[in-house]
Amino acid sequence: MKKYIVLMVAVAAVGAFAAMAALQKPAAVFAPSQAAHTAAAASQTGETVPNIPKDKKALVVYFSYSGNTRIIAEQIRQSVDGDIVELQPLTPYSADYDTVVKQGKQEIESGFKPPLKAKVESLAAYDVIFVGTPIWWYTIAPPVASFLAESDLAGKTIIPFCTHGGYGPGHNLEDIKKLAPKSRVLNELVLNGSKTYAQKDILAWLSKVGFGE
Numbered sequence: 001m002k003k004y005i006v007l008m009v010a011v012a013a014v015g016a017f018a019a020m021a022a023l024q025k026p027a028a029v030f031a032p033s034q035a036a037h038t039a040a041a042a043s044q045t046g047e048t049v050p051n052i053p054k055d056k057k058a059l060v061v062y063f064s065y066s067g068n069t070r071i072i073a074e075q076i077r078q079s080v081d082g083d084i085v086e087l088q089p090l091t092p093y094s095a096d097y098d099t100v101v102k103q104g105k106q107e108i109e110s111g112f113k114p115p116l117k118a119k120v121e122s123l124a125a126y127d128v129i130f131v132g133t134p135i136w137w138y139t140i141a142p143p144v145a146s147f148l149a150e151s152d153l154a155g156k157t158i159i160p161f162c163t164h165g166g167y168g169p170g171h172n173l174e175d176i177k178k179l180a181p182k183s184r185v186l187n188e189l190v191l192n193g194s195k196t197y198a199q200k201d202i203l204a205w206l207s208k209v210g211f212g213e
């Protein structure tokens, strides 16, 4: 009986691990060449401006499908003592990961920008906007594209952050810049969504972009 229970626990643990791993990575769907990776990484050029006064009012705007980006968004909000808004598409994505991987590909390839449940109001009140996204097919997730396209971000400082499943940030920074041509877009915080980050790591990055103590 004892052996049976141990076996059941082991089976459950392996199952849970497999489910978690599936959430982090779009399985075998992504198989880019190393050269493509290197090129994508090299093209990430953001501007580092180390002088954003700490007293500037900050808003954290993010989308998160499986929760990784939400955790980072919350950590940033705590560190900058700002406000936070989660972007949600009017029609929620399926709970089935593979369905979303396929749908995300179609939406990105066609440039689809899903209507959002709510428009982000009062942007005028903020000087700095942190924009967070999971990497979907090497770029920003469509709800983030919707937000950037429909918002008046002229004159704002945008500080992007993203989480990915192991394939890096792709060309998301360039795409953010294209959708926010009148904003100043600073260096991006790029994180692996399957790892956890201490608050001090977030603070170190914030300090690099000018939000430090």
Ligand SMILES: Cc1cc2nc3c(=O)[nH]c(=O)nc-3n(C[C@H](O)[C@H](O)[C@H](O)COP(=O)(O)O)c2cc1C
Pocket (backbone or CB within 6 Å): 023, 024, 025, 026, 030, 063, 064, 065, 066, 067, 068, 069, 070, 100, 101, 102, 104, 105, 133, 134, 135, 136, 137, 138, 139, 163, 164, 165, 166, 167, 168, 170, 192, 193, 194
């Ligand atoms: C539709 C879709 C596409 C994805 N494309 C990529 C990708 O191109 N590169 C990558 O490294 N990870 C990719 N991932 C994995 C996510 O970027 C990663 O798990 C991220 O941390 C998820 O953030 P979230 O939990 O906030 O949604 C993709 C995930 C989904 C659902």
